[in-house]
Amino acid sequence: MPSTRHALIAGIAGIAVLVTGCAGAGGGSTSGDGGEGASINVLMVGNPQMEDIAKLTKDTFTKDTGITVNFTILPENELRDKVTQDIATQAGQYDVATIGAYEVPIWNENGWLHELGTYAGKDPGFDTADLLKPMVQSLSGSDGKLYALPFYGESSFLMYNKEIMAEKGVTVPERPTWDEVADIAAKVDGARPGMKGICLRGLPGWGELGAPLTSVVNTFGGTWFTKDWQAQVNSPAFKKATNFYVDLVKKHGEAGAPQAGFTECLNAMSQGKVAMWYDATSAAGSLEDPSVSKVAGKVGYAYAPVMETKSSGWLWAWAWAMPKTTKKADAASKFMLWASGKEYEKLVGEKLGWARVPAGKRASTYEIPEYKKASAAFGDITLKSIEEADPANPGVQPRPTVGIQFVAIPEFQDLGTKVTQEISAAIAGKTSVDEALNNGQKLAEEVAKKQQ
Template structure:
């Protein structure tokens, strides 16, 4: 999640994104227009794997060269939004997610992909997990992005450290239990911190895990009738809890730590716990890149007032309508989301690295079940338990667990998390950060009241 993560959008792109429709979406066409395509994607491990595998498999089989541009998450979101919203047409395929798909589809910016998926007998559209297919579909029920991998969120912990301290981590912990454990294991080994929590600004960086905490603490960004709640007691309690936990027992350099930094900290044994995307587990269990492979335990996303709190995300392949290479682009996307590609990753890179969380059949593959024995079942159940229509204790004005599904949220979430990141850095207070955030949220709310 998927995740996630928005830099401030350039003026022209922001203006286009807030429009209810766009003109001049581009003919798109179905001609290959050449034998190469440009693909823009986020710099997560699964994307780095496909960049390594494509030439000797997809390109060799199809003759289609794929030019990859890989960017950190915040930069990716900025770049892809500018390219698609302004109809620049630089890329034929881009990774986006459940937040963008319904909004961008409504604006007419994305190619419909169901027709391609249904014509490809090997793709097996019916095998896609229902939450993933639904999150990437338009109001017409058609797919407008093809999932590369899906994720929820959970707690990862170093089993050796917990055993040394005599700690049993509950399978469904509360956030207070997590905080208590973080205090006990902080410094358990030289230089080791108790927990890693994202502090890097961005609606999908710091904003993703924080919003799940807000949800389960009883808070929300907006009430059902669009009353801003950023400075509400529940939102404030959750944010204070998060900021206090990461300041007391979190990773070094927390205000600059996002998914990638926390993955590195956990895999190198620098932190005892990490709350983040379920998709991280495959990298943690790869002995070629992780010092803690085979030593990690997994628990469901911590809760307070709700039964579950994991987010729901899919990094997915989308085709802008501006592409002139729709046939070649669709061939790449279908391959990259296929069962065959999962098998290729398993055989070439290791079965724990399979981009899972999108297909039911993945969880029936013997080799994958063995490699993912520690985390496969809890990942699948976390995805199935995520509730984007009702993730908290009150009704919501839109869908979304870790985001609010309106165009303005990319800017709002980024600006508010900039304030909260500053609180983590000790440059401001949580109260001041949320007062500033409340004013921004009230301006957004005016568009919907």
């Protein structure tokens, strides 16, 4: 088996250097590390919570510390390419980057990340013990130390428009099966002019289409690999799950599904263009914000749909990591501790609304009266979904490594993306599911050979 460093560098070969119009990538003052005049470069995914922190930082963190933060914000797929390129090649362009549960253990193994538990332990206000255990475990190395600080954590669940369900006389079970979801999608499709029954990601990418699809594969009895690294991409269970997913989104899914990822489905749901959406629990805060959502107060939440498993929600944290290449560790650590701390949550609640708090990472968040009120519809189910998620045993058979919506090996970044490109083409009607999965099986077999 090749080293993870070589595998990751091979995976990013040929990626063009991405150019962003966001201010400050690679620029800014280099004077000082952690005090007045210091400047750090932060690369992060373009989700609502990240857009919020970009708006709040200057008048709060920078004002208090004198540290300027230059943000580069990219869509998820571009972010993954960019951050992998920067960290794996030791380019050193960024002092902080958002990565997740997939990258942390792999990149830590290669010595690419600063250990952050020491910084957190020295900050009496950070309260590491308050972090939810699943988040700590997913962001720790084999030595048990933290190598990333969670910004927000999530599982997955089903979101639905209660108003539409009431009009159609439909009751959504608290723990639905995928067959029940498909039946409901058919009943509510077209309930309003132009409204579709459900939104499911169709945008290629191991963390886009790959995330919800793999959670469906798990609960349908499938897996990417057996415990002894036999590829299973065109196995009956994987094929049944993929056919179900593709058929559902083709029949009752959003317009432009092959180009729809998390952001597009969030927009479709919040603007009332779809009646249901299966995706990340972290989306709820935006859906309940009346300043950006037309369905605020009208959304119901159910656990991730199942078939052969008791639960099927995924587990993820978007987290702050510090590459070993940074020369500004002190300033970078101050930013990360602030961004993952209790005071930042309070700031978001007071400035932007409590529903928009980057939750899912701290036990104390769910005891804040204002947040409990704002998250009444989704807070408890989010927390329980995170607690129920089992990265070691997400399906019906033993796995060779951990991961619910991904396989925790360096090669999966490339494999998952290529296979989802094939499946997205099937959603677009350009190929069949059988052909897509047969092509995917060949790719998976090559990966399996390296692991055996």
